[in-house]
Amino acid sequence: xxxxxxxxxxTLVRFTGVQKTYDGExxxxxxxxxxxxKGEFLTLLGPSGSGKTTTLMMLAGFEVPTHGEIFIGxxxxxNVPPHKRDIGMVFQNYALFPHLTIEENVAFPxxxxxxxxxxxxxxxxxxxxxxxxxxxASRRPGQLSGGQQQRVALARALVFNPAxxxxxxxxxxxxxxxxxxxxxxxxxxxETMGLTVVYVTHDQGEALTMxxxxxxxxxxxxxxxxxxxxLYERPVNSFVANFIGENNVLSGVVxxxxxxxxxxxxxxxxxxxxxxxxxxxxxxxxSLSIRPERxxxxxGDSGDATTNRxxxxxxxxxxxxxxxxxxxxxxxxPEFMVKLPAGSYAGLAPGQDVYIAFRPEDCRALxxx
Amino acid sequence: MxxxxxxxxxxxxxxxxxxxxxxxxxxALGLVLPLLAFLLFTFVVPLxxxxxxxxxxxxxxxxxxxxxxxxxQWNGQGLPDEAAxxxxxxxxxxxxxxxxxxxxxKRLNYVVNGFRTTLLSTGRKLKExxxxxxxxxxxxxxxPAWGERESWAAIKSASGPVTSYYLLAAVDLTRNPDGDxxxxxxxxxxxxxxxxxxxxxxxxxxxxxxxxxxxxxxxxANLPTGRSNLLMIFVLLPFWTSLLVRTCxxxxxxxxEGIVNGSLQWLGIIEEPLRLIYNRFGVYMAMTHVLLPxxxxxxxxxxxxxxxxxMRAAASLGAPxxxxxxxxxxxxxxxxxxxxxxxxxxxxIGYYITPxxxxxxxxxxxxxxxxxxxxETVNWGLASALGAVxxxxxxxxxxxxxxxxxGRQTTGGLKN
Numbered sequence: 001x002x003x004x005x006x007x008x009x010x011t012l013v014r015f016t017g018v019q020k021t022y023d024g025e026x027x028x029x030x031x032x033x034x035x036x037x038k039g040e041f042l043t044l045l046g047p048s049g050s051g052k053t054t055t056l057m058m059l060a061g062f063e064v065p066t067h068g069e070i071f072i073g074x075x076x077x078x079n080v081p082p083h084k085r086d087i088g089m090v091f092q093n094y095a096l097f098p099h100l101t102i103e104e105n106v107a108f109p110x111x112x113x114x115x116x117x118x119x120x121x122x123x124x125x126x127x128x129x130x131x132x133x134x135x136x137a138s139r140r141p142g143q144l145s146g147g148q149q150q151r152v153a154l155a156r157a158l159v160f161n162p163a164x165x166x167x168x169x170x171x172x173x174x175x176x177x178x179x180x181x182x183x184x185x186x187x188x189x190x191e192t193m194g195l196t197v198v199y200v201t202h203d204q205g206e207a208l209t210m211x212x213x214x215x216x217x218x219x220x221x222x223x224x225x226x227x228x229x230x231l232y233e234r235p236v237n238s239f240v241a242n243f244i245g246e247n248n249v250l251s252g253v254v255x256x257x258x259x260x261x262x263x264x265x266x267x268x269x270x271x272x273x274x275x276x277x278x279x280x281x282x283x284x285x286x287s288l289s290i291r292p293e294r295x296x297x298x299x300g301d302s303g304d305a306t307t308n309r310x311x312x313x314x315x316x317x318x319x320x321x322x323x324x325x326x327x328x329x330x331x332x333x334p335e336f337m338v339k340l341p342a343g344s345y346a347g348l349a350p351g352q353d354v355y356i357a358f359r360p361e362d363c364r365a366l367x368x369x
Numbered sequence: 370m371x372x373x374x375x376x377x378x379x380x381x382x383x384x385x386x387x388x389x390x391x392x393x394x395x396x397a398l399g400l401v402l403p404l405l406a407f408l409l410f411t412f413v414v415p416l417x418x419x420x421x422x423x424x425x426x427x428x429x430x431x432x433x434x435x436x437x438x439x440x441x442q443w444n445g446q447g448l449p450d451e452a453a454x455x456x457x458x459x460x461x462x463x464x465x466x467x468x469x470x471x472x473x474x475k476r477l478n479y480v481v482n483g484f485r486t487t488l489l490s491t492g493r494k495l496k497e498x499x500x501x502x503x504x505x506x507x508x509x510x511x512x513p514a515w516g517e518r519e520s521w522a523a524i525k526s527a528s529g530p531v532t533s534y535y536l537l538a539a540v541d542l543t544r545n546p547d548g549d550x551x552x553x554x555x556x557x558x559x560x561x562x563x564x565x566x567x568x569x570x571x572x573x574x575x576x577x578x579x580x581x582x583x584x585x586x587x588x589x590a591n592l593p594t595g596r597s598n599l600l601m602i603f604v605l606l607p608f609w610t611s612l613l614v615r616t617c618x619x620x621x622x623x624x625x626e627g628i629v630n631g632s633l634q635w636l637g638i639i640e641e642p643l644r645l646i647y648n649r650f651g652v653y654m655a656m657t658h659v660l661l662p663x664x665x666x667x668x669x670x671x672x673x674x675x676x677x678x679x680m681r682a683a684a685s686l687g688a689p690x691x692x693x694x695x696x697x698x699x700x701x702x703x704x705x706x707x708x709x710x711x712x713x714x715x716x717x718i719g720y721y722i723t724p725x726x727x728x729x730x731x732x733x734x735x736x737x738x739x740x741x742x743x744x745e746t747v748n749w750g751l752a753s754a755l756g757a758v759x760x761x762x763x764x765x766x767x768x769x770x771x772x773x774x775x776g777r778q779t780t781g782g783l784k785n
Contacts, residue, residue: 091681098701157685157686
């Protein structure tokens with residue numbers, strides 16, 4: 001896992017040994033050590049109740065860690081109230097002040113900081129131009145669409161040039177098309193303004209599209225923190241493998257491990273070779289993770305001994321447009337998915353007996369589920 | 370084109386829409402009809418009746434119709450002619466026999482003090498209708514008042530069918546014999562003071578309720594539902610006890626030998642019992658207690674709808690708690706403050722039992738005067754006029770509030 005004890009110069013935020021409990025009985029955040037680098041777009045991804053929002057709220061100052069410390073730069077902020085943290089925040093439901101106009105909303109952080117009227121006017125105008133809503137300055141939030149409101153919330157969180165911007169599922173309330181558009185817009189702002197963004201979402205597609213790094217949360221623990229491609233290609237445990245993207249799981253017992261390669265005897269018969277990523281020694285149980293697009297369907301025996309090969313029955317072919325999804329029944333997994341590139345399923349029909357073939361390097365032996 | 374479409378095409382679309390809507394409108398009307406009928410008979414009709422009573426002037430025209438007719442030609446200068454005296458004599462004799470003379474006497478006595486005696490003694494002494502041509506002399510001989518223009522002006526002013534007398538009296542004004550509006554004599558000028566006192570107590574109680582109720586509503590709105598429901602029961606508890614019982618409880622608590630004075634004396638803080646009741650303090654205390662829920666409930670319902678995200682957003686944008694409260698939270702509670710204040714104020718200015726029980730003579734509000742004129746002296750005209758003035762001032766306030774609330778709505782103030 002990332003995040004050493006010594007902060008490097010480009011570390012902006014550091015969580016050290018942070019724990020949080022609400023009821024004094026179970027920990028919502030179990031033990032968090034996390035470094036956030038200056039200028040990066042870090043996403044906290046996880047199912048609801050995984051501790052990601054609590055982590056964000058502790059950083060914003062709305063929740064106090066039960067244990068551990070949070071630093072911004074070198075300054076411990078555990079006892080700094082939210083309004084002195086200089087962190088911009090975008091909320092899920094925008095939280096635009098309904099009794100103020102768009103202009104007054106965006107001017108609010110400047111006016112509480114005692115910025116002069118002329119400068120406020122200038123900076124608010126610039127911020128509204130940035131989100132291309134200058135013409136709606138005198139409207140009230142209730143008169144704007146969801147997407148427009150979210151852009152105003154963004155302008156309001158950025159107008160005072162905070163060191164750090166937090167976003168708590170900011171696009172959750174928008175429809176799909178608008179959400180995708182806003183993802184690009186936020187990403188663009190991040191790049192042009194050199195912002196440091198901590199972004200919370202439960203939408204893995206959003207996380208993969210936008211982030212420099214993703215921290216996957218589950219059960220109060222950061223399961224893995226890595227670049228999006230690494231997270232997808234090289235998950236370190238079964239939770240991450242299953243949570244990010246589509247995944248096929250085969251269960252079995254490790255027979256032996258040699259040079260990082262494990263031979264695994266599947267519970268339903270047959271054996272495969274896999275990368276030993278997160279397994280015990282010989283005799284321990286494991287779950288194998290194979291991405292659907294890394295599997296080929298073979299109708300005959302190709303005789304390639306370096307490839308894992310399992311018998312299967314094709315049960316369904318689903319046309320998805322850019323690819324075709326094949327559902328196969330194998331003894332180990334009755335719903336094994338294979339993504340076939342467009343136009344490559346000629347000659348296949350449901351009910352056919354085939355082989356699924358995948359390379360050992362595309363098969364990762366992880367902790368048992 | 371289908372046949373159905375063509376069949377309806379000769380009727381314009383707008384009319385077809387109206388026809389379709391009409392059934393729905395009738396159904397809606399049917400549903401509110403019972404309430405409308407109820408309101409009509411229990412609210413609109415009595416209200417209209419009350420307002421009519423405040424201008425209705427029926428006594429003199431009914432009891433003394435001939436005099437009223439005879440005075441129609443009188444220009445108000447000097448004394449009326451012989452015919453008017455004869456008519457007066459005839460009317461008095463008829464009314465005395467019918468036993469209705471006292472009714473007119475009471476009405477005329479409002480205008481001129483002592484008119485009652487004049488009229489009733491004239492009725493007693495006038496044994497027979499004076500011979501033609503001698504009516505004037507006879508009447509003046511019986512009662513010298515008939516030789517004064519003021520008496521006749523009083524009859525003319527009370528000869529209906531409507532009068533501004535009661536409404537003017539309700540705001541300490543009256544008409545002099547020439548018909549000009551002037552201040553009422555000092556000994557009859559009490560209502561302006563009473564109205565002022567009523568509004569003063571109303572404003573005071575409203576302010577106290579707001580000061581006490583706002584923090585309570587805030588706490589209730591921000592507690593977890595379970596605990597806030599429990600505390601809400603305490604807020605609503607007073608509603609489950611009769612007003613009279615609650616007011617009497619205050620007497621027990623605040624009187625000279627009451628719990629408060631007893632405790633303070635026992636603790637040695639005071640030597641003599643404090644005067645806590647039968648004065649303004651007692652009125653404020655008891656009324657604030659009774660009306661507090663009416664402030665808390667609208668405040669609570671508005672505050673419940675204010676998402677805690679606003680305060681968090683304000684904090685994240687750099688506003689210290691006090692600034693965030695004043696600039697973000699407080700403005701959003703204004704609809705609740707407005708509704709609560711309006712409710713409490715309107716209820717407070719109509720209060721009757723509580724000030725009567727825990728207030729002194731100088732703490733009586735306008736309602737007790739209305740009750741006094743309704744039940745004690747049966748001067749329904751003045752009671753109605755006082756009620757009408759109270760109603761009018763309440764309406765003005767309600768309209769003002771409506772305008773403020775509406776003004777906020779049209780400029781936004783919507784929730785996300």
